[in-house]
Amino acid sequence: MENLIFSLHATIPIFLVMVGGYLCKQIKMVDDHFVKILNSFNYKITLPILLLTDIAEADFYAVWDTKFVLFCFLVTLFCILVISILAKLFIKDKSIIGEFIQASYRGSAAVLGVAFIQNIYGSSSIAPLMILATVPLYNVAAVIILSFTAPGSTGLDKNNLKKSLKGIATNPIIIGIFLGMVISMTRIEIPFILNKTLHNFSVLATPLALIGLGAGFEGRKALAKIKPTLICSLTKLFIMPAIFLPMAAMLGFRDEKMVAILIMLGAPTTASTYIMSKNMGHEGVLSSSCVVATTFLSSIFITLWLYFLKLYALI
DSSP: OHHHHHHHHHHHHHHHHHHHHHHHHHTTSSOHHHHHHHHHHIIIIIHHHHHHHHHHSSOHHHHOOHHHHHHHHHHHHHHHHHHHHHHHHHOSOGGGHHHHHHHHHOBOHHHHHHHHHHHHHSOOSSHHHHHHHHHHHHHHHHHHHHHHHSTTOOSOOHHHHHHHHHHHHTOHHHHHHHHHHHHHHHTOOOOHHHHHHHHHHHHHHHHHHHHHHHHTOOGGGGGTTHHHHHHHHHIIIIIHHHHHHHHHHHTTOOHHHHHHHHHHHHSOBOTHHHHHHHHTTOOOHHHHHHHHHHHHHHHHHHHHHHHHHHHTTOO
16 A cells, blocks of 8 residues: 555646646636747756756766666667557558657657656656657657658658757757756856756746646547557557566666656657647647547556556665
């Protein structure tokens, strides 16, 4: 019972904030325009500052773990390749293959990764390492996959690939992580006034991100393409964690690193999958359905995974 209570304490407050965001949208307190601005503000300002401050205040040489970063990168790459092969072999509707692949591997690592680690451990200095290992790969793989599977595709869209690479280089979250690493490595002391200002912004990151996720939730879209949506959700929330969490345990990952790996593998599909799919000529219905379904179901699955990790003293 103690382990279940721990798991509920780790997950329920996070999802209740998302529910609060959803209810604000339903009672017309916020609208789509507000949600768009909120998500942009959070993505460009508060999340990068949070990651910057967390890693800047950590001892880089103590926090950095090459084995952990390589594990996150290689597992993500393996999942992308295997899901791509299986989707090509077994999905009959070729028009949804690209969306299915992207929605199956690309989770909301930055937002929920930070939220869960903070909620359990009070800081998120490990989350940037996981983000650094996965997010650039997410973006490059998405461009390649969606280019080759788009209706009427003639191969890789070089313009989109170039745009994606530029986007990675100018990604506010990656920049925040990089600056935090530089400050931590060089042991630069941030002046008190600037440090206090940064912290005032950083405390906004998690609640604003969760409110934005909840307010953007559209339940009716989950009914579209229900079969591939359920397969994708099962892959994202159950199969990938079931395969790689035991492997992570055998390699000796524990506590914050194990929670970061859980979120990397089992976080709900990020809303950016829908945006990218639409922008690259795909219908987008499956992407939006997967975002909604995995967001809803993750409240159950992540709680269960945390329960088992706590039960076996891995966190």
